[in-house]
Amino acid sequence: MEKKVMLGNAAIARGAYEAGVKVSAAYPGTPSTEISENLVNYPEIYCEWSPNEKVACEVAIGASMSGVRAMCSMKHVGLNVASDPLYTASYIGVNGGFVLVVADDPGLYSSQNEQDTRMIGRASMVPVIEPSDSEEAKEFLKYSFELSEKYDTPVIMRTTTRLGHSQGVVTLKDREDIPDKPYEKNIQKNVMMPGMAKKRHLYVEERLKKMAEDGHDFPINRIEWGDKKVGFITSGIAYQYVKEVCPEASVLKLGMVHPLPKSLVAEFAKEIETLYIFEELEPVIEEQVRAMGIKCIGKEIFTVQGEYSANMLRKALNKETDIADAAKVPARPPILCPGCPHRSVYTALKKLKLHAAGDIGCYTLGAVAPLNVVETAVCMGSSISTLHGMEKAKGKEYVRDWVAVIGDSTFLHTGVNSLMNMVYNKATGTVLILDNSTTGMTGHQDHAATGKTLMGESTYAIDIPALCRAMGIEHVVCVSSFDQEELVRVLKEETAREEVSVVICQAPCALLKGQVFPYKCRPLPEKCMKCGACLRPGCPAITKNSDGTVYINQTMCNGCNLCAQMCKFGAIERVLAGK
Amino acid sequence: MHDVTKNIMIVGVGGQGTLLTSRILGAIMTRAGYDVKLSEVHGMAQRGGSVVTFVRYGDRVYEPIVEEGQADVLIAFERLEALRYAHFLKKDGVLIVNDQRIDPMPVVTGAEQYPEGILEDLAKTHTVYSVDAGDEALKMGNPKVFNIIVLGLAAKHMDFSKDEWLSVIEETVPPKTVEINKQAFLKGYGL
Numbered sequence: 001m002e003k004k005v006m007l008g009n010a011a012i013a014r015g016a017y018e019a020g021v022k023v024s025a026a027y028p029g030t031p032s033t034e035i036s037e038n039l040v041n042y043p044e045i046y047c048e049w050s051p052n053e054k055v056a057c058e059v060a061i062g063a064s065m066s067g068v069r070a071m072c073s074m075k076h077v078g079l080n081v082a083s084d085p086l087y088t089a090s091y092i093g094v095n096g097g098f099v100l101v102v103a104d105d106p107g108l109y110s111s112q113n114e115q116d117t118r119m120i121g122r123a124s125m126v127p128v129i130e131p132s133d134s135e136e137a138k139e140f141l142k143y144s145f146e147l148s149e150k151y152d153t154p155v156i157m158r159t160t161t162r163l164g165h166s167q168g169v170v171t172l173k174d175r176e177d178i179p180d181k182p183y184e185k186n187i188q189k190n191v192m193m194p195g196m197a198k199k200r201h202l203y204v205e206e207r208l209k210k211m212a213e214d215g216h217d218f219p220i221n222r223i224e225w226g227d228k229k230v231g232f233i234t235s236g237i238a239y240q241y242v243k244e245v246c247p248e249a250s251v252l253k254l255g256m257v258h259p260l261p262k263s264l265v266a267e268f269a270k271e272i273e274t275l276y277i278f279e280e281l282e283p284v285i286e287e288q289v290r291a292m293g294i295k296c297i298g299k300e301i302f303t304v305q306g307e308y309s310a311n312m313l314r315k316a317l318n319k320e321t322d323i324a325d326a327a328k329v330p331a332r333p334p335i336l337c338p339g340c341p342h343r344s345v346y347t348a349l350k351k352l353k354l355h356a357a358g359d360i361g362c363y364t365l366g367a368v369a370p371l372n373v374v375e376t377a378v379c380m381g382s383s384i385s386t387l388h389g390m391e392k393a394k395g396k397e398y399v400r401d402w403v404a405v406i407g408d409s410t411f412l413h414t415g416v417n418s419l420m421n422m423v424y425n426k427a428t429g430t431v432l433i434l435d436n437s438t439t440g441m442t443g444h445q446d447h448a449a450t451g452k453t454l455m456g457e458s459t460y461a462i463d464i465p466a467l468c469r470a471m472g473i474e475h476v477v478c479v480s481s482f483d484q485e486e487l488v489r490v491l492k493e494e495t496a497r498e499e500v501s502v503v504i505c506q507a508p509c510a511l512l513k514g515q516v517f518p519y520k521c522r523p524l525p526e527k528c529m530k531c532g533a534c535l536r537p538g539c540p541a542i543t544k545n546s547d548g549t550v551y552i553n554q555t556m557c558n559g560c561n562l563c564a565q566m567c568k569f570g571a572i573e574r575v576l577a578g579k
Numbered sequence: 580m581h582d583v584t585k586n587i588m589i590v591g592v593g594g595q596g597t598l599l600t601s602r603i604l605g606a607i608m609t610r611a612g613y614d615v616k617l618s619e620v621h622g623m624a625q626r627g628g629s630v631v632t633f634v635r636y637g638d639r640v641y642e643p644i645v646e647e648g649q650a651d652v653l654i655a656f657e658r659l660e661a662l663r664y665a666h667f668l669k670k671d672g673v674l675i676v677n678d679q680r681i682d683p684m685p686v687v688t689g690a691e692q693y694p695e696g697i698l699e700d701l702a703k704t705h706t707v708y709s710v711d712a713g714d715e716a717l718k719m720g721n722p723k724v725f726n727i728i729v730l731g732l733a734a735k736h737m738d739f740s741k742d743e744w745l746s747v748i749e750e751t752v753p754p755k756t757v758e759i760n761k762q763a764f765l766k767g768y769g770l
Contacts, residue, residue, distance in 0.1 A: 005605045005615055030621055110623040133616070133643075166643035167605055167617040243641040311646040323647040324666040329659055330691040332683035334593065334628035362626060370688050441623060535687070540627055543682050544689075555713075555722050 002172045008164040011134040012073070012101055012157075013038035015141030020178030021045055021071055022096075023063035025056035027413065028442035029075030030110035031161040032103035036073060037445075040455055044175065049445055049454045052380070052413040053078035057085045057100065064098035064154075065190060067181035069145055073101040076117050077379060081414065086154065087124045088192050091200040093152035095181050097145035100126075103159045106280045107307030110161075110441070112360065112379065114305065116281040117158045121258045125204045127211055128258040129157045129220065130236040134168035140255060142176075143220055147256075151207050158257070160280065162237045162307060212259035216267075220255025223268055231272030233265065233285060233296075237308070238278050244310040245319065260288045269294045280308050336365050338541040339517065339558025341436055341481035341507035345405070346371040347537045347562065348487035354401055354495065356432075357390070359383035359415070361407040362441045362509075363434055370538040374405065381406070381414025387429045388422050396428050400495055403503075404431045408464065409439035409447045416467070419502070423471050428498045430491075433464060434481070436509040444512055468502045475499065481507035484565045510558050519559025520577045525549045527571035534563040534572060584637030586645040587737070590664045591656030592681050593625040596726045599752070600654070601632040603730065607739050607747040608636040616643040629660060629683075654733045656726060657681050658697045665701055674701060675733040676709040677725065708732055710770055716763065724756075724763035731767020741768060 006014065012035045016024060024047040026036040039047040050056035056072040063070035074082060079102045086100065102120075105111040121128035127147065131140040137159065144155040188196050215221055231250040232242045235257050242251055252268040254261070257279075269275055269289070277286040277298040286298035301316045302308070314321050336343045342363040349356055350373050358364055358374035359382060366374040376386050383404040391399040406415045411433050419431060439445040446452040451461035468476045475497060479490050487505070494501040508515060521541075530548035541556035542563055552563070552572075564572040587604060589597045601617050608615045613636040620630045633645040650668045654675045655661030661676045668674060676698060685691040701707050710732050712725035727748070734744050745761055752760045 003609070005609045005617070007619075030623070034621070109620065162618060162643060165619045165621055167615070167619075168640075168643065169609065169614060237643075240642040309644060309646055310642050321648070326647075326666050327662045329663050329694060330683050330685045332592065332627075332629040332659070332663075333685075334623045334626040335684050337594070337626060362623075365626070369684065369690070441626070443621065443625075538684060538687060540682070540684075540687065543687060 003169055004172055005167050006134050006170040007034055007167050008134045008137045008159060009034035010038040011138040011170045012141055012159070013041070014170065014172065015138035016045060016071055017042040018138065018173050018175055019097075019142040019145045020069055020176045021145070022068035022180075023060065023070040024048075024072065025050045025059035026073045027051065027053050027056055027078060028439050028445040029078050029103070030442055031105060031159075031164040032073050032075045032078070032101065033442045033445065034164070035101060036454060047454055049447060051448055053082035054085060057082035057089070060098055060100070061085055061089050061092070064094045064096045066095065066183050068096040069178055070096060071099045071101060074103070075111065076102060076104045076115050077111065077113065078102070079117060079120055081380070083120060083124065086120070086126065089154050090124045090126045091192055091197055091204055092190055094148050094154060095183065097148035098154045099141065099144045099148060099157055100154060101141070101157045101159065103161070103164050104281065105161045107161065112377065114281065116284060117156060118257055118284045119282060121156045121158070122284070125208055127151070127153060127155050127208075127256060129155060129255060130257050131157070131159065131163065131255070132236050132239045132253070133163070134166065134170050136255070137163060138170055140220060147211075151211055153207055158236070160237055208259045211256070212261055213263070215256050215259065215261030216264045218256055218261070221261050221264055222253050223264070224251045224253065226250045228271050229273045230276070231268065231274070232276045232278050233268065233289065234278040235285070236280065238280050241308055241310045241313050242278055245313045245317070254285065257285060260285065262292060265289060266292065266294070269296070278302060278308075278313065333368065334365060335538065335540055336362060337510045338539055338556045339510035339560040341505065341509070342366060342434055343371070343537050343539065344482050344484065344560065344562045345432065345434060345487065345505045346373050347566070348484055348491060349373045349403065351488060352491055354403055354491065357383045357387040357402060357404045359404075359406040359410050361410055363405060363407060366405070370536060380410055381418055384415050384418035384422060384431055387431070388418065388425070388427050391427055391429055392425075396498060399429045402429065403491070403495060404429065405434055406431065407440065408433060408435040408437065408449055411464070412448050412462065419468065420471055422500045423473060427500050430494045430497070430501045430503060433502060433504045435464060435504050435506045436512070438509050438512050440509045440511070444509065465504055473500050473502055475501035476504065477501070478504045478506055481505040482560055482562065484562070510560070517558045518576055519561070519574045520554055520557050521552055521559055521561060521563055521572050521574050523550050523552055524571050524573055527569050529569050529571065533566045533568065536566060537562055539563060584635050584640050586650045587634040587652045587654070588645050588650045588664060588667055589632040589634070589654045589656070590660040591630055592660065593628045593630045595656045596723070597630055597632050597656065600726050600730050601634055603747055603751045604634045606751050607743060608634070610743070610747065611739065613637060614640045616640045618643040629663060631664065652733055652736050654729060656729060659683065659693065661701060662694060662697050665705060668705060672705070673736045674705045674707045675729060675736070676701075676707060677713070677729045678709045678711045679713050710767065712767070715766055719759065719763060719766065721759050724759055727760045727763040728767040731764040732770050734764070734768055744768075
């Protein structure tokens with residue numbers, strides 16, 4: 001059989017292919033995005049970007065009800081958006097197998113919180129499966145579909161950043177031939193009115209009990225006997241660190257972390273002198289083990305915050321480590337790219353001393369130096385509604401020097417309903433839609449307004465200005481993100497207005513494929529007054545020379561002309577590249 | 580075969596192309612029959628932040644990351660990043676540095692200074708090989724292949740032959756860029 005090194009997320013896509021999945025829906029979110037991006041390699045699977053995770057989850061529920069294997073994938077916070085359908089899908093169960101792949105982000109590499117999806121699995125009474133490398137990611141996904149159909153339940157396969165973004169060797173197998181099941185009308189199961197749901201709730205409780213018992217013999221739960229003085233109960237990527245640091249210890253490796261296969265846990269624990277529970281994030285396994293009356297060591301020595309590692313385990317166990325001190329060097333936080341349209345918009349906001357209620361995307365970076373204009377960021381779509389809340393709390397005058405900023409993809413995700421609310425409840429604020437024609441931060445995925453589907457087909461592009469006007473907003477203004485003068489003029493006008501207004505700032509993301517940058521910006525040192533105005537927007541392509549003039553890195557510069565517009569002395573010119 | 584796992588790190592600034600380099604490394608190791616694990620950074624840090632890729636190969640690899648004091652080879656695409664991660668090297672580890680400076684935002688805004696004499700200081704405690712790959716790539720007519728020049732320099736300190744590298748590069752990079760990437764590799768390899 002062919003072996004291939006695969007990213008965890010690519011292995012999950014391969015697993016979907018091999019499991020005979022027919023439908024997949026998702027909204028991009030680090031660290032889950034590459035699952036869908038790899039699914040397009042398998043034409044047997046219909047896959048789409050949905051506008052948000054709730055929609056994606058419901059698409060998969062519908063496909064499962066109709067009788068095919070279906071999945072949806074999302075990052076951990078995406079599951080919050082999808083949790084409404086999830087909790088009731090748990091009651092409904094499945095026809096064709098239904099798996100949600102949910103990617104947690106311990107260590108917050110690219111997220112706004114560090115929540116643990118296993119807790120949502122427990123709360124929604126949905127089993128949670130956890131692989132520990134690429135090969136397992138593929139095989140456990142297939143097993144999840146088997147469990148889903150056998151126990152009539154949705155299944156969550158939980159991954160983490162380190163798993164999804166690590167590559168490992170994977171054995172490729174053939175696609176299983178899973179025949180479509182017939183759809184049968186069954187309102188007792190598929191319509192959750194109180195009378196039906198009461199009965200299904202009892203089924204769900206029974207189902208979990210049965211799975212916990214049967215879990216004793218699931219091949220994805222296994223004991224690796226070694227020295228019985230020390231034993232670990234662990235799962236996911238944390239298992240790898242245990243094997244690295246304590247190869248001699250006994251290990252209970254759980255592939256199903258919810259429901260906990262308690263008889264297997266008891267069997268293991270009774271042989272072990274000192275039992276450690278080693279799990280990233282919350283003490284989900286540990287608390288249940290303790291509730292069984294088993295003595296163990298867990299979060300008193302292993303942190304709940306951040307990503308685990310072998311060195312972290314060594315230190316917690318007081319094993320010797322020979323680690324030199326890190327050099328003290330300036331930090332290198334992420335920044336907006338050269339030629340990023342957000343930088344230009346934020347420069348105009350800063351000039352007008354406007355405060356921005358922010359949202360989730362690259363443009364959240366407007367919160368930090370040197371731009372410092374974004375003052376809030378909660379979750380997808382929150383900018384518009386938090387601005388609205390401020391106005392209702394403090395009055396119209398208060399929001400005259402505030403705006404909401406939201407990206408095009410985020411606006412279509414959950415911003416639309418917030419804007420509707422502003423109109424309905426007579427707000428007067430100004431919303432800036434930073435339209436860069438893509439879902440930027442996650443690596444340029446299409447969305448409902450780009451005119452392309454995930455599978456590469458041309459489609460109708462939602463007209464964002466028309467959508468806003470259709471809500472009854474009279475003042476919807478489109479402006480080029482790079483035109484400082486026009487931006488300043490429009491922003492002054494719209495923020496002064498005592499009614500809802502929308503400013504759509506348009507310019508494609510600098511990293512979007514297929515773009516041509518015909519220009520470069522060049523300093524003219526003889527005209528330079530060394531005032532530093534061009535440096536203020538914080539473009540990484542511009543640095544200060546020791547004599548106070550500036551240097552523009554010609555490889556990095558995309559010729560956006562923002563620096564030239566900052567200069568009052570004409571000391572930066574924009575020229576055709578190569579001239 | 581290595582009974583002990585070998586550890587390689589690639590560090591740089593988001594957007595410098597560390598992922599292509601790690602793909603080539605992964606491919607050559609799998610072809611040689613090793614168990615391989617690589618770990619990458621996607622998402623926000625890719626926007627000009629400090630990025631690190633871990634590559635481990637051997638008979639059986641468990642954890643996908645390389646930790647402090649464990650790297651056999653550290654490939655740095657930028658000087659400051661070499662300094663930031665130097666403590667990940669083993670005492671006898673080799674440090675390969677692209678002699679380029681990219682100012683991080685705290686330096687751009689004047690809040691902090693870019694350290695002087697990084698390579699000289701690192702050479703006091705480590706085996707350091709450096710190249711101004713950006714300059715070399717520009718001379719070759721394609722500034723983007725600088726990362727393959729650096730890889731060529733690093734390749735001399737790994738267990739694969741020149742021909743194995745060239746054949747993997749041929750399979751990994753886009754067809755149109757095979758020739759220039761091979762040349763870039765040989766440039767670094769010959770330094």
